[in-house]
Amino acid sequence: xxxxxxxxxxxxxxxxxxxxxxxxxxxxxxxxxxxxxxxxxxxxxxxxxxxxxxxxxxxxxxxxxxxxxxxxxxxxxxxxxxxxxxxxxxxxxxxxxxxxxxxxxxxxxxxxxxxxxxxxxxxxxxxxxxxxxxxxxxxxxxxxxxxxxxxxxxxxxxxxxxxxxxxxxxxxxxxxxxxxxxxxxxxxxxxxxxxxxxxxxxxxxxxxxxxxxxxxxxxxxxxxxxxxxxxxxxxxxxxxxxxxxxxxxxxxxxxxxxxxxxxxxxxxxxxxxxxxxxxxxxxxxxxxxxxxxxxxxxxxxxxxxxxxxxxxxxxxxxxxxxx
Numbered sequence: 001x002x003x004x005x006x007x008x009x010x011x012x013x014x015x016x017x018x019x020x021x022x023x024x025x026x027x028x029x030x031x032x033x034x035x036x037x038x039x040x041x042x043x044x045x046x047x048x049x050x051x052x053x054x055x056x057x058x059x060x061x062x063x064x065x066x067x068x069x070x071x072x073x074x075x076x077x078x079x080x081x082x083x084x085x086x087x088x089x090x091x092x093x094x095x096x097x098x099x100x101x102x103x104x105x106x107x108x109x110x111x112x113x114x115x116x117x118x119x120x121x122x123x124x125x126x127x128x129x130x131x132x133x134x135x136x137x138x139x140x141x142x143x144x145x146x147x148x149x150x151x152x153x154x155x156x157x158x159x160x161x162x163x164x165x166x167x168x169x170x171x172x173x174x175x176x177x178x179x180x181x182x183x184x185x186x187x188x189x190x191x192x193x194x195x196x197x198x199x200x201x202x203x204x205x206x207x208x209x210x211x212x213x214x215x216x217x218x219x220x221x222x223x224x225x226x227x228x229x230x231x232x233x234x235x236x237x238x239x240x241x242x243x244x245x246x247x248x249x250x251x252x253x254x255x256x257x258x259x260x261x262x263x264x265x266x267x268x269x270x271x272x273x274x275x276x277x278x279x280x281x282x283x284x285x286x287x288x289x290x291x292x293x294x295x296x297x298x299x300x301x302x303x304x305x306x307x308x309x310x311x312x313x314x315x316x317x318x319x320x321x322x323x
Contacts, residue, residue, distance in 0.1 A: 003039075004039045005116065006147075007039040007040075007146075007147060007148065007149065008037060008038060008039055008116065009116045009117055009118050009123075010118060010123065010124045010125060010146040010147045011037050011038070011039070011040075011041060011042040011144075011145065011146050011147075011149075012037045012042065012115050012116060012117060013074070013106055013117045013118045013121070013123075013124055014042055014064060014068075014124050014127050014144065014146045015035060015037060015042045015044055016104065016106050016107075016109040016111055016113070016117075017063075017064045017067050017068075017106065017107050017108075017109055017121070017124075017127070018042070018044060018060060018064055018127070018129075018142070018144060019032060019044065019046070019090075019109065019111070020063075020107070020108055020109040021059075021060045021063040021064050022046060022048075022060060022142075024063060025056050025059050025060050025063070026048055026052065026056065029047060029048070030046050030047060030048055031046060031047045031092075032044065032045070032046055032092055033045040033046055033047060033139050037115075039149075040145065040149055041130070041143050041144065041145045041149065042143070042144050042145070042146075043141065043142075043143045044141070044142050044143075044144075045135055045139055045140070045141050046139070046140060046141075046142070047138060047139060048138070048139075048140045049138050051132065051134065051140070052132045052140060052142065057129050057132060057142075060129065061127060061128065061129055064127045065126065065127050067107035067108065067121050068121050068122055068124045068125070068126075068127060069122070070107065070121060070122075071120050071121055071122030072106075072107060072120065072121050073119070073120055074104070074105065074106045074117050074118060074119055074120060074121065075104070075105040075106075076102055076103070076104050076105075076117070077102070077103050077105075078100055078101070078102055078103075079100070079101065079103055080099055080100055080101075081097055081098070081099055081100070081101050084101050084103050084112060087103060087110065088110060089103045089110045089111055089112050090109075090110065090111040090112070091111075091112050092112070097112065102114050104117060106118075106121060107121050124146050124147065125146055125147035125148070125150060125151070126146065126147070126150040126151060126154070127144060127145075127146050127150065128144060128145055128146075128150040128153055128154065129142055129143070129144045130143050130144055130145055130153060131143040161175070168182065194231070197227065197228065197229065197232045198231075198232060198235055200227065201225055201228050201232040201233075201235060201236040204225050204226075204228075204236070208221060208223050208240065209221075209240070209243060209244070211223060212244060212247065213315050215315055215318055215319050215322065216319070216322050217246070218246055218247060218248060218269065218318065218322070219244040219245070219246060219247035219248075220247065220248050220249075220314060220315045220318050221240065221244070221247065221248075221249045221250070222249070222250040222251075222252075222282075222311040222312070222314035222315070223250075223251060223252070223311065224251075224252045224253065224254070224307065224308075224311065225251055225252070225253050226253065227253065228251070228253040228260075229253070229255070229260070230260055230262070230298065232253075233251045233252075233253060233260060233261075233262035233298075234262055234296070234298075236251060237249060237251055237262050237264040237296065238264075240264070241264050241266050244266070245266065246266050246268050246269060247264075247265075247266050247269075248263075248264075248265050248266075248269060248273050248278060248314075248318050249263065249264045249265075250262070250263045250278060250279065250282055250311060250314050251263075251264075252282070252307055252311060254304045254307065257302070257304055258300060258301070258302060258304070259283075259286045259287075259288065259300060259301035259302070259303070259304050259307055260298075260299075260300055261279055261282055261283055261286075261288075261290060261298065261299040261300065261301065262279070262296070262297070262298055262299075263275045263276075263278040263279035263282070263292075263296070263297045263298075263299070264295060264296050264297075265278065265294065265295050265296075266295070267295060270294040270295050272321060272322060273318065273321055273322075274294050274297075275292060275293065275294055275295055275296050275297040276290075276291050276292055276293070276294065276297040277321075278297070278314070278317065278318075279291075279292070279297040279298065279299040280297075280299060281313070281314070281317050282299070282310045282311065282313070282314065283299035283300070283301050285301075285306050285309065285310035285313070286301030286302070286303045286304065286306045286307055286310050287301045287302040287303040287306075288300045288301030288302060
């Protein structure tokens, strides 16, 4: 399978150049800890105690591609292990070598290697790093591709840039500024939406005051606020507590089938009623649980169908706690 063999040769040969470049950029402490080469990529694990920065990655790519463009011959020689050591060839720590070894010169790299390689560095084509990550304490991983794989990657990235430019109706070089503008607009709209939600919830809260029941001199209110998020529930709760003075309140909202709950108890009642217990009484009936402070607690649930019944049970729960 010549296409597969040639792709593997390119990726394998580039690994030697990348290893050398990493030692130049990051330091002589860089040592190979693992490697996987196939037709699509080279994956290289090495000793290093920090993420490789974007600038360092760009420098490694530049060094390797300069070696590729130099298009020097690759040379492999068999020699005894002692002679190989005297040439300064890099050997993998912990690797067991025989009396005779194969010394590979590719670009400025000299290592012991018995694998398949290109005849000239130019055969590698474009070299492009695709990923960098940590795999263990003090061990980083870099993935890269060459030749046809690198070409496909660049074409895919260009297609993505073109698509984004088309969606944003801006030239590619103006995308950073355009994206910043769009994000600023989104943040402004989110602030305006939050303000309107708060205003709507406040209006709903005023409407709910008349629904509060009087149980032994305490106002008890359990209601569903349509379209409210967690912050809106908390804001509305604070306003209702101020207006009802002595009260136990449960507010709920439903979004995408998920239930959000807030329970509040005014300061004069926390010795008798706990918001955490109250919210969990309701949350348990809608497939959830929660917690918080004695005067304010939040919870979530997954069964919105049980919410009306759960809210209806609040007055009786408060009555039992007071007796």
